[in-house]
Amino acid sequence: MAFLQAVLDGLMIGGVYAVISIGLTLVFGVMGIINFAQAEFLMLGMFIAYFAWQFLGLDPLIGSVLSFAIIFGVGVLVQMTLIQRVLHAPPVAQIFVTVGLLIVIENLALIAFGSDFRSVSTPYQTSALRLGPLFLSVPYLAAFLMSLLSGCALWLFTNKTWYGRAMRATAQDPMAAHLMGIDADRMRQIAFGLGVGLTAFGGAVILPYFTVQPTVGQQFVVLMFTAVVLGGLGSVAGAVVGGLAVGVIQSVSTLFFPIQLQNLILFIVFITVLALRPTGLLGAAR
Amino acid sequence: MRLLPAGIAVLAAAVLPLFLDPLGYPIRVLTLALLFAALGQAWNIVGGLANQISLGHAAFFGLGAYTSTLLLINFGISPWIGMIAGAALAAVAALLLSFPTMRLRGHYFALATLAFAEVLRVIATSWSEVTGGPVGLSVPFSPDSFLLLQFRSTLPYYYIMLGALVLISGVFLLIRESALGYRLRAVKENVDAAEVIGVDTTRVKIIASVVSAALTAILGTLYAQFTYFFDPDAVFGIVPISIRAAMVAILGGAGTVVGPIIGAFFIIPVEEFANSYLSSRTAGLSQLAFGLALIAVILIQPRGIIVLIKEGAARFRKGSEA
Amino acid sequence: MSHPILEMRQISKHFGGLQALEDVSFDVAPREIVGLIGPNGAGKSTLFNTLVGLHKPTAGTVRLQGEEITGLKPHKVAERGMTKTFQNVALFSETSVFDNVLIGALLRNTVADARRRAEMCLERVGLGAVARKMASDLSFPERARVEVARGLATQPKVLLLDEVMAALNRVEMEEIMALIRSLREDGLTVVVVEHHMHAIMSLCERIIVLNFGRKIAEGSPEEIARNPEVVRAYLGREYA
Numbered sequence: 001m002a003f004l005q006a007v008l009d010g011l012m013i014g015g016v017y018a019v020i021s022i023g024l025t026l027v028f029g030v031m032g033i034i035n036f037a038q039a040e041f042l043m044l045g046m047f048i049a050y051f052a053w054q055f056l057g058l059d060p061l062i063g064s065v066l067s068f069a070i071i072f073g074v075g076v077l078v079q080m081t082l083i084q085r086v087l088h089a090p091p092v093a094q095i096f097v098t099v100g101l102l103i104v105i106e107n108l109a110l111i112a113f114g115s116d117f118r119s120v121s122t123p124y125q126t127s128a129l130r131l132g133p134l135f136l137s138v139p140y141l142a143a144f145l146m147s148l149l150s151g152c153a154l155w156l157f158t159n160k161t162w163y164g165r166a167m168r169a170t171a172q173d174p175m176a177a178h179l180m181g182i183d184a185d186r187m188r189q190i191a192f193g194l195g196v197g198l199t200a201f202g203g204a205v206i207l208p209y210f211t212v213q214p215t216v217g218q219q220f221v222v223l224m225f226t227a228v229v230l231g232g233l234g235s236v237a238g239a240v241v242g243g244l245a246v247g248v249i250q251s252v253s254t255l256f257f258p259i260q261l262q263n264l265i266l267f268i269v270f271i272t273v274l275a276l277r278p279t280g281l282l283g284a285a286r
Numbered sequence: 287m288r289l290l291p292a293g294i295a296v297l298a299a300a301v302l303p304l305f306l307d308p309l310g311y312p313i314r315v316l317t318l319a320l321l322f323a324a325l326g327q328a329w330n331i332v333g334g335l336a337n338q339i340s341l342g343h344a345a346f347f348g349l350g351a352y353t354s355t356l357l358l359i360n361f362g363i364s365p366w367i368g369m370i371a372g373a374a375l376a377a378v379a380a381l382l383l384s385f386p387t388m389r390l391r392g393h394y395f396a397l398a399t400l401a402f403a404e405v406l407r408v409i410a411t412s413w414s415e416v417t418g419g420p421v422g423l424s425v426p427f428s429p430d431s432f433l434l435l436q437f438r439s440t441l442p443y444y445y446i447m448l449g450a451l452v453l454i455s456g457v458f459l460l461i462r463e464s465a466l467g468y469r470l471r472a473v474k475e476n477v478d479a480a481e482v483i484g485v486d487t488t489r490v491k492i493i494a495s496v497v498s499a500a501l502t503a504i505l506g507t508l509y510a511q512f513t514y515f516f517d518p519d520a521v522f523g524i525v526p527i528s529i530r531a532a533m534v535a536i537l538g539g540a541g542t543v544v545g546p547i548i549g550a551f552f553i554i555p556v557e558e559f560a561n562s563y564l565s566s567r568t569a570g571l572s573q574l575a576f577g578l579a580l581i582a583v584i585l586i587q588p589r590g591i592i593v594l595i596k597e598g599a600a601r602f603r604k605g606s607e608a
Numbered sequence: 609m610s611h612p613i614l615e616m617r618q619i620s621k622h623f624g625g626l627q628a629l630e631d632v633s634f635d636v637a638p639r640e641i642v643g644l645i646g647p648n649g650a651g652k653s654t655l656f657n658t659l660v661g662l663h664k665p666t667a668g669t670v671r672l673q674g675e676e677i678t679g680l681k682p683h684k685v686a687e688r689g690m691t692k693t694f695q696n697v698a699l700f701s702e703t704s705v706f707d708n709v710l711i712g713a714l715l716r717n718t719v720a721d722a723r724r725r726a727e728m729c730l731e732r733v734g735l736g737a738v739a740r741k742m743a744s745d746l747s748f749p750e751r752a753r754v755e756v757a758r759g760l761a762t763q764p765k766v767l768l769l770d771e772v773m774a775a776l777n778r779v780e781m782e783e784i785m786a787l788i789r790s791l792r793e794d795g796l797t798v799v800v801v802e803h804h805m806h807a808i809m810s811l812c813e814r815i816i817v818l819n820f821g822r823k824i825a826e827g828s829p830e831e832i833a834r835n836p837e838v839v840r841a842y843l844g845r846e847y848a
Contacts, residue, residue: 034393036341036400085585091392092339093584096536099341099529100584103577106525110570218524222404225397258412267405274398275386465714465722472700472711479698482660484686484715484762 005134006251012140014247016206019147020220021227021239022154023199029234030171030191031087033094037102038199039217039224041071044105045200046212047113053120053207060120061146064204068150072197079192084185102217109214119211139208146205150198151240157194158236167191171234199224222263223250226270299448308439311562317440319554320447321509325527326534326546327454328501333532334541335462336494337474339392342399344527345406346376346499350506351521352410355423358434365435369507373500380499384492400524407522422517425510435511443512450508454501455543461494462543470494502531525573533580539590548591611674613638613797614659614690614766619668621651621658621821628654629821632668636766639792642799643812643829647841650818652801653695656768660692661685673765686715692768693755695801701744705735705754708743712761722761729757733787748775756787766797773804785811809833817841 024038048070049063058066082101086093127138158164169177170187178184203212210216227246231238249269253262306313325347332338353375354368363371387398410417417423430437437443461467469490472480477487510516520526530553538549553576560572587594612635621629629651636642644652657663659670661682669678672688685691691712700708709729713722730736733753738746743754752772759767769788773781785807788798802808808815809829817825817832819841825832832838 034397036396082581082585089584089588091396092333092337092536092540093588095339095341095393095396096532096584097581099532100577100581103525103529103580104574107570107574107577111574218404221524222401222408225401229397261409263405263408267401270401271386271398274390274394465719468707468711468714468719471703471707475700475702476698478662478682479694479700480711481682482662482686482691482694483712483758484683484691485711486681486683488681 001133002255003252006255007248008131008134008136009140010248010251011244012137012144012247013251014244015144015147016202016243017223017227017247018240018243019150019205020199020202021224021231021243022151022236023195023197023202024224025228025231025234025236025239026198027192027195028228029236030167031083031188033083033087033098034225034233035101035192035195036095036098037105038196039220040102040105040109041075041196042199042203042220042224043109043212043214043217044074045071045203046207046210046216047109048200049204049207050118050120050212059122060204060207061142063207064146064201067204068197068201071200072193075193075196076189078196079189083192084188087188106214106217113214115213115215117211117213120207122208125208137209142208143205147202150201154194154198154236163187163190222266222270226266229270230273296448296452300445303441303444308441310440311558313440313444315555315558317444317447317512318558319550320444320451321505321512322530322534322554323547323550324447324451324454325502325505325531326538326549327451327458327543328498328505329531330535330540330543330546331458331461331498331501332494334535334545335458335467335470335474336491338491338495339396339532340399340498341396341524341528341532342401342403343498343502343531344522344524345379345399345403346502347506347509347527347531348403348406348410348518348522349376349379350503351510351516352417352423352506353503354507355425355510355516356416359423359426364433365507365511366433369504372503372507376499376503377496380496381492384488384495388488388491400528403522403524403528407518410518410522417518420517420519422515422520423510424515427514435508443508446508447512450505451547455547457497457501458543461497466490466493533576536588537579537583537591539592542590542592545590545592548595552591609635609637611638612636612671613673614799615669615671616659617669617671619655619658619670620666621654621663622666627821629658629665632818632821632823634816634823634826636797636799638765638797639795640797640814641788641792641812642797643808643815644799644801644818645803645805645808645815645832646818646824649820650841651821652818653770654821655818656692656770656799656801659685659768660690683715686762686764689763689765690768691759691762691764691766693752693759693770693772695770695774697748697751697755699743699751699754699758701742703743704739705741705743705746706730706739708754709757709761712758715762725761725763726757729760730754732760733757734783749780752776753784760791764796766799767791769798769800771801771803773802773807781807 020042024035027033027035045067048067049060052058052063052066053060082097086097124138129136129138129141158168166177166182167187167190170182170184174184223246227242228239230245231242246266249266250262253265257265303313329340329343332340350372353372354365357363357368357371358365383402387395390398411420428434428436469485472485473487473490480487506521534549534553535546537552538547539545557572564571583590614636617633619629619632632655646652654663658665661680664679669676671677672690675688677685677688706726709726710722713725717725730739733756735750735753735757738750743751746754756772773784776784781804788811791798800812812829815827815829815832816823817838824837824841825835
């Protein structure tokens with residue numbers, strides 16, 4: 001019984017991990033770089049939703065849309081000014097541009113917001129629904145549903161709109177896309193913007209049960225990367241599977257192992273997948 | 287690497303602190319700078335020579351700090367011995383980590399190293415019974431003792447850190463000028479070509495990795511003994527240690543022996559200055575500046591400040607000849 | 609052939625769905641100069657890669673000097689005495705010409721001895737003068753020759769040359785051919801992949817022809833030139 005509860009909780013939270021991870025995998029899929037600063041955009045998304053709650057009285061679930069929109073714009077700017085320049089540079093340059101970005105964003109936040117922990121309070125924060133013998137925490141469920149919604153929106157975008165398909169084309173074969181008249185640079189900007197925007201969105205929807213401060217991103221780093229690697233870097237479906245898997249693994253392992261081993265397990269999963277099947281369970285070869 | 291200027295520099299560095307107040311702030315800053323220069327140099331062995339971009343050196347640093355301190359606290363073992371134990375543990379960790387990461391390149395490798403250090407950090411934070419948890423560990427206080435590597439004055443620490451820097455730089459040069467160094471260069475440029483002409487690329491990468499890890503752990507012990515107190519975030523942290531080690535080397539010039547020294551003596555004094563004279567909020571300013579500097583260096587002159595200095599000097603010499 | 613220096617039996621290599629090599633078998637005698645030809649995509653480079661261990665064959669065995677080397681890593685194969693050059697030249701470009709060759713010599717020498725050997729090998733290929741230059745500063749033909757020197761530095765018994773004569777003019781080609789013949793005089797066995805038919809015909813005692821990953825012919829230059837399958841492979845049905 002406790003097992004089922006853990007699985008349920010894990011799936012709920014895994015849904016959010018999925019959204020957060022989709023952002024990361026999208027960036028890799030289209031540009032071939034791992035954005036080490038990804039978790040910082042999550043933090044920014046959380047802060048935007050927090051301030052929207054504090055000053056506009058918006059529930060974070062609605063504020064999340066605002067987070068998405070703003071960070072999308074920021075992402076496009078970042079891509080244009082920084083990422084674009086190192087697309088053809090050696091990996092060391094690509095790695096440290098995003099690492100530098102990590103430092104810049106985290107410290108900008110520290111300077112602007114200070115290091116205090118902040119949290120929101122929503123009317124449903126402590127409510128839970130009953131599902132037979134199991135409990136479904138309402139904030140978890142709300143976050144999960146929002147994630148589902150955004151996942152569907154993303155699917156619609158990438159499959160049903162011209163921009164989405166153009167983006168996938170650019171990811172698969174930049175030269176061919178270019179020859180078809182697709183502005184690859186624009187597509188990459190959109191992809192990066194979407195990528196960080198989605199992660200920011202994910203951060204916002206978990207605000208009801210999380211506290212935010214400028215270094216909160218660090219907690220999600222290994223998680224996010226494990227989910228993405230598990231599902232396959234570059235595969236959106238993989239990020240979903242990976243996110244859910246990480247959520248469940250994390251949740252279930254609390255039943256059997258002390259908390260310190262939980263992360264070790266995650267790491268073992270991570271390193272095993274990287275070593276044996278770097279393309280992940282669902283990933284496209286790259 | 288010219289011996290005379292290097293010798294003069296070391297001599298100057300050895301004499302300098304005699305003019306400073308041994309309990310004062312400036313010598314403390316210099317000592318920290320020496321430590322981080324040494325850390326950057328250790329990273330340089332894998333990042334600069336072998337082009338294995340590690341974002342997880344904090345793993346070895348923290349292993350060194352925790353091993354020696356726990357041995358001291360629980361068994362009264364001298365940190366000099368604890369240092370060796372820490373280095374051995376880190377070497378084993380590096381060796382074990384090599385196997386799954388051997389075929390990983392670039393981004394993937396960096397990611398794996400980052401994840402490893404993060405996991406150790408989380409374990410250290412949660413395994414309170416052993417590691418003291420998020421509160422951290424304090425080195426038990428004792429009066430001045432060489433055996434216990436504890437001094438009230440900063441001066442002995444300064445010389446120890448200087449010694450560490452000279453030692454690690456020496457190892458760096460030794461490797462670079464040896465057969466191993468040539469092979470690492472080959473691996474850095476083209477792994478397949480290197481293999482085909484007889485370079486055991488796996489073995490070569492592992493050796494560099496293990497040496498770097500052991501040296502990094504030693505620095506972790508020295509750090510613990512110098513600061514008397516540390517917590518998981520300070521010694522296993524991505525930003526304070528892993529990124530710092532890489533940044534110091536890259537800013538100064540990865541792959542060169544003076545690079546990490548330049549990088550550290552640029553970053554640490556500025557940062558310490560900011561920490562002490564600015565409020566904690568605006569202290570983030572110095573970090574921000576470093577982040578921006580890192581990005582700027584990558585975009586403008588990825589080979590580091592050393593190249594800018596050399597070019598500037600060359601232009602100066604040309605100008606004075608005109 | 610009594611004691612072939614290099615034997616391959618039923619070498620096959622798949623890449624996912626692609627069959628790059630299928631059931632390739634042949635022997636090379638010591639001090640032979642053997643040509644390996646075939647249309648583009650026939651699998652010649654893949655065969656070389658498989659022989660030196662860059663790829664593991666899906667099936668088949670390779671023996672060098674009687675000992676099995678199938679599946680050994682390239683550095684072990686180099687240790688046993690076989691190395692290759694790369695089709696598009698894979699020099700360490702941020703390194704000097706001299707150091708490139710030196711690294712090859714390190715396989716069997718200390719650094720000091722390796723320096724001497726590197727000098728010798730560069731002289732051998734006629735590039736002693738450019739030793740101190742950066743590899744990336746050389747012309748393509750010069751770089752191809754540096755790769756040969758680098759391979760020689762490993763003191764191999766068998767040298768696999770992958771299109772070292774690409775982009776060469778007639779004079780340069782004659783020089784390389786003279787070099788290859790002199791290497792054979794010194795005891796080396798050489799397998800050459802080339803597209804210049806003239807060079808292959810005059811240089812090689814025996815020629816192996818691949819097409820679509822299979823060996824379609826084997827024989828002396830005259831036999832190959834008259835072989836209708838070979839003509840068909842290169843020129844299409846109409847000319848057979």
